[in-house]
Amino acid sequence: MSLDDFEPVIGLEIHVQLATHAKAFSPSGIEFGAPPNSLTDPTVLGLPGALPVFNAAALQCALALGVATGSQIRARSRFSRKHYFYPDQPKGYQISQFDEPLCEHGHLDVLLGNTVKRVELQRIHLEEDAGKNMHVGSVSHVDLNRAGIPLVEVVTAPVITSADEAAEFMRSLHRLVRWLGISEADMERGHLRCDANVSVRRKGEDRLGTRTELKNINSFKFVQAAIEHEITRQVRIVDGGGRIERETRLWDANAGQSAPLRSKEEANDYRYFPDPDLPPLVVEGRVMAEVLRMLPELPVPRFQRYTQELGLAADDAKTLVGERALADYFDAALAAHPVKTSARTLANWILTELLGALNAAGVEIAASPMTPETVSALVVLVETGAISGKIGKEIFEESYRTGEAPKTIVERRGVTQISDEATLVPLIEQVIIANPKQVEGYRGGKESLFSFFVGQVMKATQGRANPVVTAELLKARLKG
Numbered sequence: 001m002s003l004d005d006f007e008p009v010i011g012l013e014i015h016v017q018l019a020t021h022a023k024a025f026s027p028s029g030i031e032f033g034a035p036p037n038s039l040t041d042p043t044v045l046g047l048p049g050a051l052p053v054f055n056a057a058a059l060q061c062a063l064a065l066g067v068a069t070g071s072q073i074r075a076r077s078r079f080s081r082k083h084y085f086y087p088d089q090p091k092g093y094q095i096s097q098f099d100e101p102l103c104e105h106g107h108l109d110v111l112l113g114n115t116v117k118r119v120e121l122q123r124i125h126l127e128e129d130a131g132k133n134m135h136v137g138s139v140s141h142v143d144l145n146r147a148g149i150p151l152v153e154v155v156t157a158p159v160i161t162s163a164d165e166a167a168e169f170m171r172s173l174h175r176l177v178r179w180l181g182i183s184e185a186d187m188e189r190g191h192l193r194c195d196a197n198v199s200v201r202r203k204g205e206d207r208l209g210t211r212t213e214l215k216n217i218n219s220f221k222f223v224q225a226a227i228e229h230e231i232t233r234q235v236r237i238v239d240g241g242g243r244i245e246r247e248t249r250l251w252d253a254n255a256g257q258s259a260p261l262r263s264k265e266e267a268n269d270y271r272y273f274p275d276p277d278l279p280p281l282v283v284e285g286r287v288m289a290e291v292l293r294m295l296p297e298l299p300v301p302r303f304q305r306y307t308q309e310l311g312l313a314a315d316d317a318k319t320l321v322g323e324r325a326l327a328d329y330f331d332a333a334l335a336a337h338p339v340k341t342s343a344r345t346l347a348n349w350i351l352t353e354l355l356g357a358l359n360a361a362g363v364e365i366a367a368s369p370m371t372p373e374t375v376s377a378l379v380v381l382v383e384t385g386a387i388s389g390k391i392g393k394e395i396f397e398e399s400y401r402t403g404e405a406p407k408t409i410v411e412r413r414g415v416t417q418i419s420d421e422a423t424l425v426p427l428i429e430q431v432i433i434a435n436p437k438q439v440e441g442y443r444g445g446k447e448s449l450f451s452f453f454v455g456q457v458m459k460a461t462q463g464r465a466n467p468v469v470t471a472e473l474l475k476a477r478l479k480g
Contacts, residue, residue, distance in 0.1 A: 010160035024150035025052030046091030058150035061182035071106030088131035096127035163227035226251040310343040333372035
């Protein structure tokens with residue numbers, strides 16, 4: 001068996017819990033960790049006479065994602081009933097969208113190393129979540145607190161070609177929904193869950209192979225491991241002359257393998273039909289205008305601006321756009337910075353010194369004790385030669401700890417860098433006179449002694465001598 005003889009074809013279906021205060025079709029609240037079955041109501045329970053009313057806040061969230069992914073927005077979409085009988089779905093059906101989804105034919109740009117790959121989306125549709133089954137030994141329990149929570153399901157085209165790419169797509173969607181503020185996307189709480197459809201075919205073939213579905217994966221690491229395992233499993237079967245069964249499989253992260261759950265359902269198994277209790281979902285112009293007005297600059301365009309216009313390294317730019325609050329902080333610091341050509345230096349101070357201090361203290365960037373303007377002011381002091389980089393780090397630590405302005409600390413401590421030749425030349429002369437053997441050795445070809453002279457000048461000035469100016473003056477004097 002050789003994996004190189006085959007190519008995988010992968011499509012993802014990712015459920016994203018929307019950041020609303022109430023459920024999709026009823027007024028019950030949403031609270032992770034609430035006592036089991038404490039957040040239900042007649043609509044969630046499917047009691048006779050209970051009618052659903054759609055939560056408009058969920059529509060705004062879904063529209064924001066649709067616009068951000070360049071999707072075609074359906075002005076008039078419809079909810080349908082998707083019938084299945086599980087203990088966590090007391091109505092016997094799930095309210096979802098079927099043949100008239102809200103968003104279609106969009107795309108999501110994914111950062112793969114230094115490049116951007118555009119992954120086509122088939123659709124983004126609204127639906128409600130089901131409850132949760134919990135198994136304790138031989139006893140099963142059902143918690144319906146999650147039932148009815150509003151979701152969007154993001155469905156890609158079958159265009160993803162590796163497990164790495166699938167995991168990166170999931171990271172990109174996770175970043176985007178958090179960036180837009182439409183979901184907390186806390187994967188440990190099940191806010192973002194992935195179903196992966198995987199098939200393999202021999203290289204050169206056009207026809208898609210039989211696919212299997214890996215169900216409910218809630219981590220980037222697990223989705224990559226599960227898809228890699230499934231690719232290997234399918235290649236082994238096909239290469240051995242066997243046939244892939246169309247089925248849904250569960251991934252066991254602890255065992256590092258998947259197991260069959262059930263045969264894969266088709267759309268006709270669910271007996272979809274339009275929900276008679278819900279009118280068509282109409283996107284009004286004022287709602288769309290508000291979504292467009294609130295849409296921020298998106299992660300990939302900002303990444304491209306940072307790398308192409310500001311000259312940032314791709315890794316630094318990717319870290320900055322990993323979180324909207326961090327990217328906004330950098331942009332605010334850049335706006336306050338007088339020298340736009342030094343964006344790389346500014347980014348380095350934020351990513352190294354500031355994030356280092358914040359991470360050590362367990363503080364988010366939004367709660368940073370140093371404002372973007374303060375960091376910019378400190379970097380200016382270093383760039384203009386007012387203080388050395390080493391002193392700059394000391395000033396940063398004190399400013400971070402006390403909130404005092406960097407310039408005030410520099411003036412109080414008297415640590416301004418010495419760049420004046422009239423001050424440095426006499427000090428250099430004293431160093432040369434005091435170390436005749438080292439001078440003789442340097443002039444005799446031992447160039448490694450040069451750092452000794454620089455160190456002596458630094459020692460004499462308590463580290464305040466400008467190293468660049470000092471080096472130039474020393475070289476001229478030693479040659480003389």
